[in-house]
Amino acid sequence: MTKLTHELERVLSTDVNSSILVDTVNDRSYSKAEILQKINRFQEQLQQLRLSQPGIILTASGNSVDFVVRFFTEIFSGLTMYAVNPNLKVEELADIAKQNQLSAVILNHNYEDQFTNFAQLSGIDFDEALELPNGDTIHRVSDQEIIEHHFDFPDKNEPEEQYASLLYNSGTSGRPKAVGINHKQVFAAAKSVIESHNLSSSDIGYQILPLFHVNGQIIALISQILAGGKLVIPEKFSASKFWPQIEKYHITWASAAPAIIGILNKTKSNAAEYLNLPKGQKSLRFLRSASAPLSKKTADLFQKNFGILLVESYGMTEAAGQISVNPQRKNGQKLGSVGLPTVEKLTIRDSDSHQEKKVGEIGEIALSGPSVIQKYLWSENKKDFVDGWFYTGDLGYLDEDNYLFIVGRKKEIINRSGDKISPTTIEEPFRKLSEIDDLVALAIPDEIYGEVPALVVQTSFNDLKKLKFDLENISKNSLSPIEQPVKFFLSKKLIKNAMNKVQRRKIQKQISIGRLKQL
Template identity: 25%
Template sequence: MDIKKITLFGRKDVKVYSDRPKNIQSILSNHLENLKDKEAIVTEEKTLTYLELDYYSSSIAAYLQKKCDVKKGDRIATIIGNRYHFPLLVFACAKLGAIMVPMNVKLSAEEMEYIINHSKIKVLVSEEKFISKVEDIRRRSTHVIPEEKNVFVIDGKNTFNKLIEPDYPLDSVTVDELDPAYILYTSGTTGRPKGAVITHINVIHSLINYQKIFQTHEDLKTLIAVPMFHVTGLVAQLLHLIYVGGTVYSMERYQNKKYIEYILKYKINFLFNVPTIFIMMSTEEEFKNSHFDFVKKVAFGGSPIYQQTFQMLKESFPNAELHNAYGATETTSPATLMPIKYPKSKVNSVGKPVPVADIKVVKENGEECRVNEIGELFIKGPMVIKEYWNNPEANEKNFTDGYWHSGDIGFMDEDGFVYVRDRKKDMINRGGEKIFSIEVEDVLKSHELITEAAVIGVPDEIYGERVKAFVVGRKLSESSIQKIKEHCQRHLAKYKIPEFFEVVDQLPRNASGKILKNKLKEIGRK
């Protein structure tokens, strides 16, 4: 596919694919002639063919247009887990030119209130089990929640059913590739969450990047265990598989044994997860005793992949191509992807920049780093968001000359492979010595007693910070710590060795499986 340079969102010389779908709706409509009777979405409660996905999403779009007065650019918020209603709303919004605001179902009422108020939604669709949070918001702030006729509930009184009744014709709406499709709110670990405005052109380029590098096709089936309201579930799996004409299976809630059973039952041949899920899978006897030779592609991202986890994947999925992926909400999923073929010496990298990406490594003073020199990753391309919603301060702070500041510390080698060493805010400074937490975590994880580890810096009056490790393992106890320290001494410089250890049953995570180091830092300060 040819690549050319254009000015996009006021940014000069952005590389784009010349021949590309015009919007998200077109990736569905392009399949209606040849794949209309093929299963598109398979959830635990309902299956939708490509034709049904198109038909019911059009019914929803028409109802919202005629009865709720939804116009292009209006925001539609959802509080929905991995259920068939979610993809229906994805494509309904795409047909309307409306902006979908998928909310994390685990948020508190107060956190949801901020997002709903900040994005000024016109319609809200929620599962019945979360509606108490909506009512709580309504009691505190009567102007925030839309009027009753624009609030739809799944289950219970099930007013969602009104949306899918084909009672109204849908007036066509011209949706441009530069129009916003989603506002995805970031976790807000350092303050209020920021709303990343993802446009149709952002999504389309990510889908092409995945298809081009992974060489995906319509024979693939994926199983979504991460939430669809996050960019990996939404773009890397749901929209990606629809784009290539595959089938999307999903679980409402991740469960180890059930996930493995589904893979075996439905012969799921494309897996894409955070490493944590693969680690949890590997602890089950059924996983150890089963054969997964039908799996063709395994991708992972969202957090560092440990050497032993990579080796486990290689052994467990002998016929699969293994792909590391690196990106963020702000890059609409992938900024780098591991190609199908790569030397063993590169397994620690997150791959190469996708074909339309420009990535540079920048020092604190703004100078560009040399090859193999560590700095912050700056990312430019058509998959990078236009802006944060209604947040000029964040836009000013996080973008320079068209490049988004990732906040990730890493480097690029002489062959163009990118390596991520740490989050900028998670790097530990012990008496002037910079310590990358992933390096220490890798060593800890190589110990046979440890299944997971997270390392943070804790405040110290003399050194500024000291290293603390949180470790997880079924056979771990306080008496094991000395052996682990001795293990660290064999592999790490003295100043990198954790001085404090805490054995925990599990590490705190967000809905997509990422370790919440800010929570660990709160614990570490106590």
């Protein structure tokens, strides 16, 4: 047993008739006893499938009480959850599956009619399947023997080192990097969130971020449960339901993204009834902003519209979520800062010499501590780990009060409200078009999402109407919604350096000053 499983078991076994999870779709509250019963039932099904331990279960399903039950069961069972966006196309899901040595796959009902196609595309042999209570299906991978030998699993005799969750992040090269978050890191990160946000058993959280992200899994879910409180789970964020559900379920806090905060600003009228409540009946004490930079304009407008504390923070998958947060105490917020470090150690260092910077000097943010990973899986990107420090790729500085300010990113990935999108993933399907001589995917600013994907194409093709049709067709059929370019631009010749590498920032500048024609 680990500290994480011990604490989860303690919480679930205390006051077992009290409510712990609420499903807003069915307006159904679940007691701890009911959740324990569901966990025991799923454990029996996992045992029936004889899965290797440790092992990975790929899960493609949306936010729900069942998702939480599966996650907790896999943690208790020494298995690793690999949760992915349930809106991925079957081709993308198959590509993900074949890159990882899986023990089993859980697919929601939307994929089931395409399962044969999925299995063929992934090249994985499945030999058993069980239908789960909600209609989803778990499929067992035939060869359980090779899994442990092909995956970078910790020693079985080190339970704290076992991976609770496998997530992928995008690196500076645009290639996704595998992050295994172990029990020790999850527990340390959750405790940090509880302490920094003053969470207690009287709190009621609101799961509006997807559970296939570290923010949703650890900050919103596990931290709230370990604090002993209740979690309200909608199917997804809804601007029209947000304030009514805050009022109905007496929600006290939520972890959100800047895009959500921007949408709430644009739909202020939905909050009229909540804002008119007497002060003593307003339950929401703060919203936490993370996953992407929060603009001053958006933050100021939110404060003006709602008068609710907005807590800006900073985190990464590699730190099991939270890295820094602005204190909730009076005058604890600093404009433009992502707050005080909550990881054990945070310094600003020179990316090349690794020397520590002085107060106020800009450098690369480096981390160390029990919540921070010490390597990527499969020994990739070793250069990001130097002398016990993880180099984040983000640039910033610490002021005289130790508040962290982020000034930019070394990364070229597209950060769409916390969704890290690889330009390479976007570019690949378009390269088959004969009309295109060259292309580049990059980020362009967006008022709601912070950044969204765009595609710049170099072409001598004259029929631009057909070109646009072909581009949009490929986008729709080959990419998930968040990966699809929102705009297409034309370039006579892409700007490149002497090493023939595309200069994204210079091209972004061309777009911003109107030098490139939009299709």
